[in-house]
Amino acid sequence: MVEAPPRGGLLFAASVIVSFSPPIVLDRVSKRYGSKTIIHGISFTVEKGEILGFLGPNGAGKTTSMRMISGYTTASSGRVTVAGYDMATQNEMAAKKIGYLPEHPPLYDVLDVSTYLRLVGKIKGVARAQMAAQLDRVIAACRLEAVVRREIYKLSKGYRQRVGLAQALLGEPEVLILDEPTAGLDPSQIQETREVIRAFGEQHAVLLSTHILSEVTLICQRVAIINHGRLLAIDSPAGLQAASEQSNSVTLEAGGPADELEKALLEIDGVRDVIVRPFPGREGLHRAECQVDAREGVEARIARAVAGRWDLYRLERQHPTLENIFLRYVGTTAKEREVA
Amino acid sequence: MNGLAAIYHKELLTYFRSPIAYFVVSVFLLGTGYFFLYNIFMTGIGTMDETFQNMGILLLTLVPVITMRLFSGEYSGRTMELLATLPLKPWQIVIGKYLGAATILFLMTAATAINLIPLYLYGNPETKTILSGYVGFLLLGLASLAIGQFFSALTENQIVAALITVPVLLAFWFVGHLQTFQTSFVLRDLFAYLSFALHFGDFIKGLVRSEAVAFYAIVSTIALTLNTSYLQWRR
Numbered sequence: 322m323v324e325a326p327p328r329g330g331l332l333f334a335a336s337v338i339v340s341f342s343p344p345i346v347l348d349r350v351s352k353r354y355g356s357k358t359i360i361h362g363i364s365f366t367v368e369k370g371e372i373l374g375f376l377g378p379n380g381a382g383k384t385t386s387m388r389m390i391s392g393y394t395t396a397s398s399g400r401v402t403v404a405g406y407d408m409a410t411q412n413e414m415a416a417k418k419i420g421y422l423p424e425h426p427p428l429y430d431v432l433d434v435s436t437y438l439r440l441v442g443k444i445k446g447v448a449r450a451q452m453a454a455q456l457d458r459v460i461a462a463c464r465l466e467a468v469v470r471r472e473i474y475k476l477s478k479g480y481r482q483r484v485g486l487a488q489a490l491l492g493e494p495e496v497l498i499l500d501e502p503t504a505g506l507d508p509s510q511i512q513e514t515r516e517v518i519r520a521f522g523e524q525h526a527v528l529l530s531t532h533i534l535s536e537v538t539l540i541c542q543r544v545a546i547i548n549h550g551r552l553l554a555i556d557s558p559a560g561l562q563a564a565s566e567q568s569n570s571v572t573l574e575a576g577g578p579a580d581e582l583e584k585a586l587l588e589i590d591g592v593r594d595v596i597v598r599p600f601p602g603r604e605g606l607h608r609a610e611c612q613v614d615a616r617e618g619v620e621a622r623i624a625r626a627v628a629g630r631w632d633l634y635r636l637e638r639q640h641p642t643l644e645n646i647f648l649r650y651v652g653t654t655a656k657e658r659e660v661a
Numbered sequence: 662m663n664g665l666a667a668i669y670h671k672e673l674l675t676y677f678r679s680p681i682a683y684f685v686v687s688v689f690l691l692g693t694g695y696f697f698l699y700n701i702f703m704t705g706i707g708t709m710d711e712t713f714q715n716m717g718i719l720l721l722t723l724v725p726v727i728t729m730r731l732f733s734g735e736y737s738g739r740t741m742e743l744l745a746t747l748p749l750k751p752w753q754i755v756i757g758k759y760l761g762a763a764t765i766l767f768l769m770t771a772a773t774a775i776n777l778i779p780l781y782l783y784g785n786p787e788t789k790t791i792l793s794g795y796v797g798f799l800l801l802g803l804a805s806l807a808i809g810q811f812f813s814a815l816t817e818n819q820i821v822a823a824l825i826t827v828p829v830l831l832a833f834w835f836v837g838h839l840q841t842f843q844t845s846f847v848l849r850d851l852f853a854y855l856s857f858a859l860h861f862g863d864f865i866k867g868l869v870r871s872e873a874v875a876f877y878a879i880v881s882t883i884a885l886t887l888n889t890s891y892l893q894w895r896r
Binding site: 388391392393394395412413414416417419421423425426427428429430431432436440441443444445446488 | 663664666667668670671674675678679738739740741742743745746747748749750896
């Protein structure tokens with residue numbers, strides 16, 4: 322005998338799907354304004370407990386992507402899902418789960434900080450009994466105690482930014498979308514804001530766009546690089562560095578004639594290209610920059626080949642910084658577009 | 662409904678923490694007081710008929726000042742991005758703002774009651790006619806606010822929003838005059854039907870016609886629906 326499914330079985334199944342899908346999912350998302358395509362089929366996810374850094378130059382499509390995720394605008398094609406809700410049709414449900422700080426903090430200048438936050442809390446559905454506790458929490462987290470009663474138009478840029486962050490944190494959102502949250506802050510405020518984001522990111526999903534590359538390395542588990550509306554790479558900062566080391570470089574300083582040094586280096590297995598220049602201020606000394614494979618042992622082979630014939634003063638494998646990686650990705654696409 | 666109430670509350674705070682509400686109410690009261698005194702002393706008749714007529718025109722020039730910032734201000738202040746991403750339905754934003762603007766209209770209207778004191782002290786006015794005049798004035802105001810609010814949603818520039826609203830409202834007021842130039846009955850009826858002034862005139866005379874009430878309600882509903890649809894389309 323087959324047992325009838327329990328009542329509410331579909332609802333249960335739907336809630337399971339909602340709770341197990343990553344909080345942020347972009348599936349081949351494109352955005353067009355008229356005939357111009359701003360975002361070209363980007364796909365990525367942000368998991369619970371993860372902070373994803375969104376990197377890209379100005380006009381790369383970061384803000385448009387974040388606006389689609391926050392529900393401010395809809396995707397022309399593809400699917401954006403936040404907390405299990407389709408942003409094309411269920412954005413009002415998803416809005417309860419999202420904390421969003423746009424590029425320009427959305428503040429009502431004539432209101433004081435407390436009134437503004439209370440207003441946002443009310444719209445987010447914070448219960449009256451919890452309102453005071455929630456306000457205290459975000460005011461303390463964003464260090465706004467000193468300006469709680471002050472009108473927003475009287476605040477400095479740093480405080481305005483922090484009030485914007487405070488409104489995003491209200492209502493205990495599952496997902497935080499922050500468009501350059503540390504812009505305009507002084508170094509100590511940047512440090513405090515990073516701590517707030519880091520703490521929030523331990524239990525929630527955070528998508529963070531920034532121009533500060535060190536910020537990404539410090540607080541983000543993964544990095545997405547976007548340019549001209551295309552997702553160029555997405556990986557952990559360490560993963561991007563490892564991938565980039567496929568074309569790593571080795572720099573050495575050695576004596577001996579330049580042409581012979583270059584020839585000897587090019588004969589070594591794993592060395593792809595060599596540039597030899599005279600070392601400034603040292604007669605007979607040269608600096609050689611070798612493009613090498615990622616394989617192990619290239620440095621050792623170079624050391625053996627050079628040290629056996631000439632004096633070797635320094636040999637160093639250079640690990641790419643995130644800045645180098647970012648510039649490489651962005652520079653490559655710019656060149657590709659020029660060629661096209 | 663929390664969202665709608667919050668938007669309404671925010672609108673009231675915005676009006677009263679900036680000079681707009683005080684400016685509009687003051688100018689309206691000064692204008693109304695002037696017209697009231699002028700009409701009473703020039704005609705010597707203790708009615709509000711002429712004053713209501715003047716109040717109507719004055720209202721149409723002040724409505725754009727009330728409505729121009731409703732959405733344009735949100736766009737230019739970048740706060741629309743907040744409203745559009747909070748758990749709010751577009752109609753809640755539209756109605757919350759509309760009720761905020763309507764509250765200013767009610768305050769303006771209520772404040773003109775000061776003119777009734779000397780009228781009742783020294784004259785013998787018809788209360789029913791005055792009441793119907795006020796009903797008509799409020800309906801005219803509500804329809805005008807809805808139109809102004811819709812135009813405010815179309816542009817980021819508050820001045821542009823006001824500059825579009827003024828001629829549209831004046832066109833609705835004066836369109837009734839065009840019927841005298843028409844030979845076609847259909848056009849004559851259409852222009853008469855669309856006229857804010859002709860419908861308002863009935864109220865001033867003491868006639869609360871269901872057709873006139875329905876007209877102002879339809880105009881308000883159409884404008885608010887267009888406003889809501891536009892917000893949805895903008896996404």
